[in-house]
Amino acid sequence: MAPVTKDSINRRKVKGGEAMKNTKREVNKGAWTAEEDQKLAEVIEIHGAKRWKTIASKAGLNRCGKSCRLRWLNYLRPNIKRGNISEQEEDLIVRLHKLLGNRWSLIAGRLPGRTDNEIKNYWNSHLSKRMNQKEKQNGANLTRQMISIDHQKDRVQIKEDSSSEEGATSTSTTSAASKGGDQNSNINIDVDDFFDFSNEGPLNLEWVSKFLGQDDGRWFN
DNA sequence: AAGGTAGGCAACCGCCACACG
DNA sequence: TCGTGTGGCGGTTGCCTACCT
Numbered sequence: 001m002a003p004v005t006k007d008s009i010n011r012r013k014v015k016g017g018e019a020m021k022n023t024k025r026e027v028n029k030g031a032w033t034a035e036e037d038q039k040l041a042e043v044i045e046i047h048g049a050k051r052w053k054t055i056a057s058k059a060g061l062n063r064c065g066k067s068c069r070l071r072w073l074n075y076l077r078p079n080i081k082r083g084n085i086s087e088q089e090e091d092l093i094v095r096l097h098k099l100l101g102n103r104w105s106l107i108a109g110r111l112p113g114r115t116d117n118e119i120k121n122y123w124n125s126h127l128s129k130r131m132n133q134k135e136k137q138n139g140a141n142l143t144r145q146m147i148s149i150d151h152q153k154d155r156v157q158i159k160e161d162s163s164s165e166e167g168a169t170s171t172s173t174t175s176a177a178s179k180g181g182d183q184n185s186n187i188n189i190d191v192d193d194f195f196d197f198s199n200e201g202p203l204n205l206e207w208v209s210k211f212l213g214q215d216d217g218r219w220f221n
Numbered sequence: 222a223a224g225g226t227a228g229g230c231a232a233c234c235g236c237c238a239c240a241c242g
Numbered sequence: 243t244c245g246t247g248t249g250g251c252g253g254t255t256g257c258c259t260a261c262c263t
Contacts, residue, residue: 029232029233030231030232030233030256030257031231031232031257032231032232050249051248052248052249053247053248065248065249066233066234066248066249066250067232067233069249069250070231070232070233071231071232073250074231074232075231102252102253103251103252104251104252105250105251105252116250116251116252117230117231117232117252118230120252120253121229121230121231122229122230124229124253125228125229125230126229
């Protein structure tokens with residue numbers, strides 16, 4: 001299947017933008033036009049990317065603030081990458097998903113220029129199917145590491161989640177270990193430390209491997 | 222050639238958390 | 243403390259294109 005091209009998307013935008021107007025509430029919905037994009041970008045350049053409701057009104061767009069925010073973050077934002085997800089990025093997505101689950105915003109935070117929406121779409125359309133195939137190949141008994149965050153204690157706990165193909169799931173909790181500690185224990189670490197990426201390169205896989213030590217090879221071939 | 226189907230992506234929806242008065 | 247507004251997030255939908263029969 002050939003990818004949906006940018007041109008085709010833009011053609012769709014114009015057509016859909018007109019067709020999907022919600023006249024009852026006088027709020028535009030559906031695809032964005034190039035004119036709307038330009039207006040939105042101009043207003044954000046002046047006022048900054050905050051107070052989305054104000055931005056929407058200042059731009060003269062019959063859009064809600066949420067729609068403007070989404071459009072900016074997923075499409076118009078500078079330095080945004082679109083398409084052509086590299087093998088390295090793909091590998092990182094898979095590893096992070098194993099660690100974090102469907103926390104797309106957190107995963108996107110590790111991939112500069114990528115949006116949570118793009119990663120979510122990429123996962124749903126590409127990786128999830130391949131993961132399912134891989135899991136079937138590897139047998140019924142799987143071990144998944146699940147992250148849980150204790151907001152009261154500001155701690156992150158990584159649990160091993162053993163599941164079978166029948167869907168039975170049991171979560172075992174063993175004694176806490178220090179960060180990067182015992183291989184057979186759950187890991188209990190500091191939230192700020194865990195999500196502090198300031199000292200790392202954007203695609204540094206070492207910290208992922210620290211938690212997923214059993215996976216030292218690529219996921220897909 | 223025409224209709225059906227799957228893939229892919231943008232955008233919307235609903236819920237939740239947080240800030241502020 | 244409570245109500246309201248706003249932003250953020252994940253799930254889901256809608257629609258177009260390319261491929262298949």
